[in-house]
Amino acid sequence: MDTSQLLKGVLDVAVLAVLRVSDGYGYDVVRRLRAAGLSDVGDASVYGTLRRLYNAGALTTYVVPSDEGPHRKYYALNQTGRDLLERSAKVWQEFADTLTRLIDSGAKEAA
Amino acid sequence: VNTTLSPAATYVDAVHAALADLPADDLADIIEDVRDHVEQVLAELGEDATTGALEERLGKPADYAAELRSAAGYPPALSNAAAPGRPTRSVRWLATWSVRVALVLTTVALLDLFFTGFADSTVALAILGWFVAAFFLVLWWVAGRRGNGENRELPDMRWLRSQLPRLRQHPFGAAVVETVPALRPAWWMLRAWVAIELIGIFFGTGLFPLPRFPGAPVLLVAAIIVSVWLGRRAASHRQSSVESALVLVGNVAAVLTLLWMSTAPPLSQSSDQFLPDEESAPFIYQGAIRSDGTPITNLYPYGRDGRLLVDVRLYDQDGRPFDVLAYDGCKVHEMTGEPKLPALNEFPRPTSSHREFLEPDCIDRGIVPPFGSTLPGTSSDLTPTPSANVVPQPIPEGARR
Numbered sequence: 152m153d154t155s156q157l158l159k160g161v162l163d164v165a166v167l168a169v170l171r172v173s174d175g176y177g178y179d180v181v182r183r184l185r186a187a188g189l190s191d192v193g194d195a196s197v198y199g200t201l202r203r204l205y206n207a208g209a210l211t212t213y214v215v216p217s218d219e220g221p222h223r224k225y226y227a228l229n230q231t232g233r234d235l236l237e238r239s240a241k242v243w244q245e246f247a248d249t250l251t252r253l254i255d256s257g258a259k260e261a262a
Numbered sequence: 263v264n265t266t267l268s269p270a271a272t273y274v275d276a277v278h279a280a281l282a283d284l285p286a287d288d289l290a291d292i293i294e295d296v297r298d299h300v301e302q303v304l305a306e307l308g309e310d311a312t313t314g315a316l317e318e319r320l321g322k323p324a325d326y327a328a329e330l331r332s333a334a335g336y337p338p339a340l341s342n343a344a345a346p347g348r349p350t351r352s353v354r355w356l357a358t359w360s361v362r363v364a365l366v367l368t369t370v371a372l373l374d375l376f377f378t379g380f381a382d383s384t385v386a387l388a389i390l391g392w393f394v395a396a397f398f399l400v401l402w403w404v405a406g407r408r409g410n411g412e413n414r415e416l417p418d419m420r421w422l423r424s425q426l427p428r429l430r431q432h433p434f435g436a437a438v439v440e441t442v443p444a445l446r447p448a449w450w451m452l453r454a455w456v457a458i459e460l461i462g463i464f465f466g467t468g469l470f471p472l473p474r475f476p477g478a479p480v481l482l483v484a485a486i487i488v489s490v491w492l493g494r495r496a497a498s499h500r501q502s503s504v505e506s507a508l509v510l511v512g513n514v515a516a517v518l519t520l521l522w523m524s525t526a527p528p529l530s531q532s533s534d535q536f537l538p539d540e541e542s543a544p545f546i547y548q549g550a551i552r553s554d555g556t557p558i559t560n561l562y563p564y565g566r567d568g569r570l571l572v573d574v575r576l577y578d579q580d581g582r583p584f585d586v587l588a589y590d591g592c593k594v595h596e597m598t599g600e601p602k603l604p605a606l607n608e609f610p611r612p613t614s615s616h617r618e619f620l621e622p623d624c625i626d627r628g629i630v631p632p633f634g635s636t637l638p639g640t641s642s643d644l645t646p647t648p649s650a651n652v653v654p655q656p657i658p659e660g661a662r663r
Contacts, residue, residue: 162333176298177295178302194299194320194326195329196330196333198295198296198334199329199330199333202288202295202333203335206288206334206335216497224294
């Protein structure tokens with residue numbers, strides 16, 4: 152099964168989780184998701200997700216001047232974002248548990 | 263596809279075009295992110311940073327745009343969304359060309375300033391050109407706001423941006439690129455001052471160091487705050503492309519005004535000297551005017567015996583020196599070049615002929631009474647000596663308004 156299909160539904164949670172650790176700019180978030188093992192994540196999807204979360208009021212942005220190259224826009228979680236992450240994480244946990252149980256019971260019956 | 267653009271600019275432009283129907287403010291933010299993204303990916307690619315390599319890594323611009331669009335939760339693109347409507351397209355054309363015309367007018371004005379040193383009309387035309395350009399830019403901006411967005415960036419600006427990396431590679435260019443940002447705050451202050459001066463010019467008040475209208479210092483502080491705010495916004499790349507185009511237009515207008523103020527004689531003079539120009543214009547109208555509206559520039563008193571009286575000083579009913587203010591004589595001494603201003607209520611005054619547009623010199627014609635030294639019909643033949651050179655006299659403070 153293609154993980155990129157799975158990712159679509161949970162990319163918000165992944166992005167929120169990465170940003171809870173520390174603020175980051177767009178490409179930084181892409182890199183950290185990849186480093187965490189989500190190698191199939193699409194760059195444009197991450198940027199789109201950041202935009203959606205920002206439009207939803209879950210993120211704030213601020214600009215950090217840099218000596219080399221252009222100034223960089225950092226994304227940060229605000230309270231709305233933290234609440235959203237908490238709720239989404241709970242939903243995900245229940246969903247994952249359910250699915251794990253389902254797969255496990257199926258495996259036992261087959262055995 | 264423009265081959266002179268860098269791979270990054272080409273890619274970003276294509277993504278921009280594919281997302282053109284998104285709300286303008288969102289689009290500006292998104293494109294800012296995409297530009298940053300593409301530049302970082304290109305930096306990673308290093309040597310083989312070609313458009314092909316970029317597309318291999320990120321996908322085709324259209325696919326990238328579609329993926330971003332769906333992840334961001336925007337509705338899918340309509341097939342014709344990228345094509346701007348006809349009104350927007352013509353406004354865009356007008357904006358582009360008005361900026362180009364204004365640039366040409368500016369060049370003409372600068373050449374005129376350089377060669378003749380007196381370029382009021384051409385500079386005024388150039389400033390007018392920039393106002394027209396600003397008008398069309400605002401129109402374009404407003405047109406783009408009502409949905410049906412498009413790549414709202416002047417083609418010329420895009421070209422300029424694509425030239426920036428090339429400039430950075432040049433050692434001299436790199437030094438300039440590094441030094442210029444340090445000078446920005448000084449420029450922000452200066453342009454705020456110029457904006458206030460423009461209001462002063464408009465109302466024809468005195469100009470230095472601040473225009474003489476009520477509240478000018480407060481307005482200057484406000485203008486500085488706005489100017490610095492705009493500058494910091496631009497420095498952190500938070501302006502939409504039209505906003506930055508407008509600021510650019512304002513900057514060009516400010517530079518032109520500064521040039522004009524520093525080179526054109528009427529504006530560089532302090533208003534303490536009475537020149538027939540915009541600065542002293544309100545004084546002329548406050549002075550004596552004939553009922554047909556002609557300013558009175560001179561008075562020739564004759565005595566009962568019909569002889570011209572000279573060095574007469576006139577006062578009004580309140581004992582204030584009566585001056586007509588529209589002084590027509592030479593402002594500087596012919597030989598020494600020193601300022602020459604008679605007491606303002608002293609009549610008759612010497613007159614002069616100007617050849618201002620060809621040569622700035624003033625030919626002193628001395629006192630030229632309309633009826634000669636004696637009134638016709640009187641018998642006296644005593645002639646006063648019309649003084650060709652009126653001795654410059656210090657003007658007592660009270661003699662001035």
